[in-house]
Amino acid sequence: MRSSAALLLVAAAVAASAFSSPAPPPRGRPLLVTVDDLPVSSARLHPDPGERERITRRLLDALRARGVRAVGLVTWRNVRDEEDRRLLDLWLEAGHELGNHSFAHPDLTRTPVAEWIADAERGREALAAHLSARGLALRFFRFPFLREGATEAERREARAWLARSGQRDLPVTLDTQDASFEEPWVEARRRDDRQEMARVAEDFQASLRLAVERQERVGDELFGRTTPQILLLHATEVGAEQWARLLDGLQESGHRFATADEVLADPAFADPPAFLASFGCGLWDRIAHARDEERSRAEIEALLHRQAEAWSRGDVEAFASAYDDDVLFVSPSGMTRGRAEVIARYRERYPDRLAMGSLALEVLDVRTVWGRETSPLGDALPGRIHGATVVARWTISRPDRSTASGLTLLALERGPDGFRIVRDASM
Ligand SMILES: [Zn+2]
Structure with a gap:
């Protein structure tokens, strides 16, 4: 009984492979x-x-x-x-x-x-x-x-x-x-x-x-x-x-x-x-570049979001951590060089939570910075994204005063720890 069932199974398998099973997918x-x-x-x-x-x-x-x-x-x-x-x-x-x-x-x-x-x-x-x-x-x-x-x-x-x-x-x-x-x-x-x-x-x-x-x-x-x-x-x-x-x-x-x-x-x-x-260049290098572009934009958005949150809770140090040590800050009132000096300037102008109010940064435009590189074999390739310029609208709302708003142009560089602001022209 047992052996005849096994025989039937074998016969069915042979029949299936001979007549009905699809060809295996080609390899390679x-x-x-x-x-x-x-x-x-x-x-x-x-x-x-x-x-x-x-x-x-x-x-x-x-x-x-x-x-x-x-x-x-x-x-x-x-x-x-x-x-x-x-x-x-x-x-x-x-x-x-x-x-x-x-x-x-x-x-x-x-x-x-x-x-x-x-x-x-x-x-x-x-x-x-x-x-x-x-x-x-x-x-x-x-x-x-x-x-x-x-x-x-x-x-x-x-x-x-x-x-x-x-x-x-x-x-x-x-x-x-x-x-x-x-x-x-x-x-x-x-x-x-x-x-x-x-x-x-x-x-x-x-x-x-x-x-x-x-x-x-x-x-x-x-x-x-x-x-x-x-x-x-x-x-x-x-x-x-x-x-x-x-x-x-x-x-x-x-x-x-x-x-x-x-x-x-x-x-x-x-x-x-x-x-x-x-x-x-080849398609894969284009897609890799497009993904780097998406990643860069998301990182920059997140950086500015964290900055706005830090400002809104009164933490100037955390706000300024997005700046490079040698940042150059430009505004209608002049030029400030270095992160420590930028922090001092903010503290003077916005001495307390009430004066700081809450900050919103709306990104209006991002342009990444990258160039053409050449592989050792002579192929042109998109270089890594190493910086970006960003135009954003800043808005400071304070409960007892009118809302202040303006534009800012940021230049960012991408280092091993992500993007940092190296130039900030706020108006
Ligand atoms: Zn051709």
Whole structure:
């Protein structure tokens, strides 16, 4: 009885696995490969059509051998003639998708936004026509240099154009310096300098491996899980020679090549933050910066709230603990330097609880201070937020007197113990 029940269970399990159980989820970190500046990244280095085709075919071979379905981003100025259109068709025939990367690769942060949109629209029209003649639709756009606008107006107008024209911004999570190896590689190859080529190849591989490791660590820490990735590569000759080893290395380190639809369905891509800067960087570094921005604003709000509470309970020392030792306090009556002197000034002007009344500080504007940094690999990165300027309205209410109110401009620096006020101009 017992053994026949066990047999039945085994039979049921076999039947289930053979006929009804879904396939196990694929293993490995999903990775979308994207290739910028198609058909060939540098027309200046590769004017010869035969060379352009050889590069294209080798890039496609490396992808095909590993079952990669990539998205190629076309810079339409690089499509010079019929032969270059044919190179785009090789990508399409190999099962890859093509997206728009503008016509002349303009930098949104250095080009009037209307001019930038006109250029990107010119690229879109040309590529959309090429695709629709082949029964395909254009879905993706990638910002040249990953620069999405240094001002709110630039960002808003570029995004509105994307929405109007039905294109989706295809972000990058793994920003790399692969294109910077193209010129040294081509020069060494033309001299037939094997030693130099081998050296460039090693640097290419090491640089990409480190860039992938660093940015994946940032993404995984932000989301507390294994994040899917979007790798940025360029259509280069050095890539044509190095992609096989690069892609094999990625598989060995636990990556699984995935489609754009699979990767972009991940919630990590749902709500990319506004990143206003004159440079571009990978998505995880943008999100990390946006979180630092939120944290900084919350810390500053909390600091001013604690200050107001201390004042309102008559504790001038606690109120002034938000000030740096060397604070400079400026008011219509003059300038006071140093925290101790600021405390003495307040004590003189507000000698008791009644005179102090209760203080409210309403934050009207916060602007954080940070800049561009460069990683050891040459990637531009947002620097840590190290300060802020704040405009606030102060209001002192006293039961027996009229309410006093005014504005204050604070400059804050962020040290190991958080933000401190280094300048205070109250009026
Ligand atoms: Zn580009």
